[in-house]
Structures are given as structure tokens and as C-alpha cells.
Amino acid sequence: MSGEIEVKYRVLDPAELARVLARRGIELSPPTRQDDQAYAPSTWRAGEPRTGVTFARLRTQDGRCTFTTKTPVDNALACREFETVVNDRDQMHHAILAMGYRPTVRVAKQRRTARxxxxxxxxxxxxxxxxxxEVEAVVAGTDGMGRTQAQLARWVASLGAPLERTSATYDQLVQEPATAGQQAR
Structure with missing residues (x-):
């Protein structure tokens, strides 16, 4: 079991953030496209607490599909996570539905990364x-996630970039209910 801890910020001035990262010697990768379909248990409704509830995601990136579950531990951005590659997105979509999940939102993005x-x-x-x-850390367990988030937030603050912190996940920010025609398989 691993934990993924992150802090997320709205970028208020992308050009200034690029200058700040360059001054620090941080070089981002070329962009890649991610296509995510999020799923929630059929009994869970938007606005209800997320802590302790397991959510699922299918992501396609560079022709590869991954299935991920995330269970918020301390908050929506500090989760116990499991992830694996799947060969058939459509079959996995139907398996997720059969397990009692429903599609919630589709999130598409261009992502550039750096370590x-x-x-x-x-x-x-x-x-x-x-x-x-987003600044993420992967840890072996789920103890001390709040402390790790605080460390990440201090590091981001040290950048001095024009950012606004948010505790929302991308599916909360996009807030677009999936319909039968939008469901990614």
C-alpha cells in the first residue's frame, strides 16, 4: 500500500511561474495529454464527506490505460492509493460499473512534470x-500525511510564485457530470 500526498494551487500567472521555476533550475517535461474518467460508489453523492470513501479512476496517457483507486485518509488530497495498468479500458469501465461505481466527471488535461x-x-x-x-509525494504508508502536506506547502511557498492554494480535486473543479455519451471507456 502506498499513500499519495499532494498540495494543489491555481496558477495566477503562468509566465511568472515559468520564470520562478527556471531560476530554480527546474525544467518541466514536454506536455502529455491525460484523459481521466472518475468514478464514485453509487451510494456516494457530491458534497458528502470523502474521507474513508474509495474512488476510482481510469486514465489514458500515451496510449496506456491505468486503473487507480484513491481513498482519502486525512483529506481529499492525502490518499491511500493503488494503481495498475489495464489492457482494455472498455472492459475495465464495465467492471467498475459492475462493482457498484458510477461515472462522475471526465477530466482532460495537458501535464508537464519535473522531479x-x-x-x-x-x-x-x-x-x-x-x-x-500540484506538488506530490508518495509515501510507504498513510501515517503523518498532514505533516507531509505541510512540508509540501512550505516548499511551494518558498518559490514565491503567484499561486492560490486549493483543497479541491480536479473532479470537484471541473464539476461536469458524466452522461452516457461522455463516459470514457
Whole structure:
């Protein structure tokens, strides 16, 4: 079991953020397109607490599909996570439905990444939501997630970039209910 801890920020001035990262010697990868379909248990409704609830996601990137589950531990951005590659997105979509999940939102974005020490930086241009910076850490367990989030937030603050912190996930920010025609398989 692993935990993924992140902090997320709306980028208020992308050009200034690029200058700040360049001054720090942080070089982002070329952009890649991610197409995510999020799923929630059929009994869970938007606005209800997320802590302790397992959510699922199918992501296609560079022709490869991954299935991920995330269970928020301390908050929506500090999760127990499991992930694996799947060969057939359509079959996995139907398996997720059979397990009692329903599609919630589709999130598409351009992502550029960089590694800084033990952190991964993700600069995301999210369709319909804007530009965001995520800083992530992956840990072996789920103890101390709040402390790790505080460390990440201090590191981001040290950048001095024009950013606005958010505790929302991308599916909350996009807020577009999936319909039968939008469901990614």
C-alpha cells in the first residue's frame, strides 16, 4: 500500500511561474495529454464527506490505460492509493460499473512534470478549469500525511510564485457530470 500526498494551487500567472521555476533550475517535461474518467460508489453523492470513501479512476496517457483507486485518509488530497495498468479500458469501465461505481466527471488535461528531490511537480492545464500546480509525494504508508502536506506547502511557498492554494480535486473543479455519451471507456 502506498499513500499519495499532494498540495494543489491555481496558477495566477503562468509566465511568472515559468520564470520562478527556471531560476530554480527546474525544467518541466514536454506536455502529455491525460484523459481521466472518475468514478464514485453509487451510494456516494457530491458534497458528502470523502474521507474513508474509495474512488476510482481510469486514465489514458500515451496510449496506456491505468486503473487507480484513491481513498482519502486525512483529506481529499492525502490518499491511500493503488494503481495498475489495464489492457482494455472498455472492459475495465464495465467492471467498475459492475462493482457498484458510477461515472462522475471526465477530466482532460495537458501535464508537464519535473522531479525535485522526493517531490513530483505537475503543471496541469485542465480543460474547463484552468492552470494548476500540484506538488506530490508518495509515501510507504498513510501515517503523518498532514505533516507531509505541510512540508509540501512550505516548499511551494518558498518559490514565491503567484499561486492560490486549493483543497479541491480536479473532479470537484471541473464539476461536469458524466452522461452516457461522455463516459470514457
Amino acid at each position: 525535485v528531490d522526493d517531490y513530483v511537480l505537475c503543471l496541469d492545464e485542465v480543460d474547463g478549469a484552468g492552470t494548476f500546480l
